Amino acid sequence: METAFRLVDSEGVEALSMRALAREAGVSSAAPFRHFADKQLLLQAVAEKASTELQRKLDDASDDRQDALTQFRAMTVAYVRFAAEHPKLFQLLQQTPSVSGAFLGELNDERRLKLIALIYEGQNAGLIPDADPELIALSSEALTHGLARMIVDRHPRVRDLSSEDARKLALAATQLLQSGIGLS
Amino acid sequence: METAFRLVDSEGVEALSMRALAREAGVSSAAPFRHFADKQLLLQAVAEKASTELQRKLDDASDDRQDALTQFRAMTVAYVRFAAEHPKLFQLLQQTPSVSGAFLGELNDERRLKLIALIYEGQNAGLIPDADPELIALSSEALTHGLARMIVDRHPRVRDLSSEDARKLALAATQLLQSGIGLS
DNA sequence: ACCGACATGTTAGCGATGCTTACTTACGGG
DNA sequence: CCCGTAAGTAAGCATCGCTAACATGTCGGT
Secondary structure, eight states, X not given: OHHHHHHHHHHOXXXXXXXXXXXXXXXXXXXXXXXXXXXXXXXXXXXXXXXXHHHHHHHHHOOTTSOHXXXXXXXXXHHHXXXXXXXXXXXXXXXXXXXXXXXXXXXXXXXXXXXXXXXXXXXXXXXXXXXXXXXXXXXXXXXXXXXXXXHHTTOGGGTTOOHHHHXXXXXXXXXXXXXXXXXX | OHHHHHHHHHHOGGXXXXXHHHXXXXXXXXXXXXXXXXXXXXXXXXXXXXXXXXXXXXXXXXOTTSOHHHHHHHHHHHHHHHHHHOHXXXXXXXXXXXXXXXXXXXXXXXXXXXXXXXXXXXXXXXXXXXXXXXXXXXXXXXXXXXXXXXXXXXXXXXXXXXXXXXXXXXXXXXXXXXXXXXXX
């Protein structure tokens, strides 16, 4: 299992075969099936581990002593950084429906609700235009997710970003969304 | 080849085997290798076809009689709609490095340059804050790409979108980016 | 009309893969 | 002590990507 996690992280999902995994772990080809009925279940387990790791980083970023906006920015940065540092795991995480569903659905609800609450607050204070708060939340998620995907998809302009560059970029982009690019 | 395109579009990349493809086309298992030396080359060809199709839709969206901003919005919408209508092809397109590199690199340069020119224009007119135009362009690409990926990754809040819903969402999100969500 | 080049297809087979079955262990609690 | 369970093994199945050797049809040139 740990072998699988390591292999996926370094080589990528498609490079992982049950037999190669068994060889790497020094056991016979059939041994892994004692622990996972299926290759899909193995990958799901790996994805779940990656998911909890990402979740932990997001929790670390969300420091309750900071104001909500700062927290949100920190979470955005953490999300993009994780993608930059563990692209293979991030990719697996997204393409594992059960995990990505649970992760983006349940777990992220918390984050989204916090964000929406913040948006309401901002609107009442007149700081935010009266657009649909759901839409605003979705858009900032899309921006964050898009940045992360552009990095793991090795989009020409953002490939091979250092973790520090990823931090800066995520920060700049979220600030930009908040201020708006201002086209009429 | 057309069989391959059809199968990938409907079933997805991982569901395609050379042998199944040959069966579907009514020929022997080895026949496809007369046309493509490699499975990867086959997928690359399919990805290229998908890429030109997307490119064509983007060109259609970019009507020179409209102003640049309208064109940019239309292209964003077309991009997201393509992802919503052909998620499997979109996915293949992204994960085929040569194609995605060429597509996002060379071909998209045109689009990006147009956008950057527009941003300069807006900044000179005082409509756009004096942020780095490259950053602004990158952010809007990220927003668009993120929206598209959230749809093909079946993110809970945007899954199974009709093409019309995708249009509305893309439009709303880009307008939002332009006006800014306005958080201090 | 013939012949050779070429595109296209065929059959058979290699090694690797995911996965199953039937069989050994090894160990820990009753 | 012994027996059930967890873990591993060996062997084999179907399928996969891919290769090699051979067949066939359709050309254009002579």
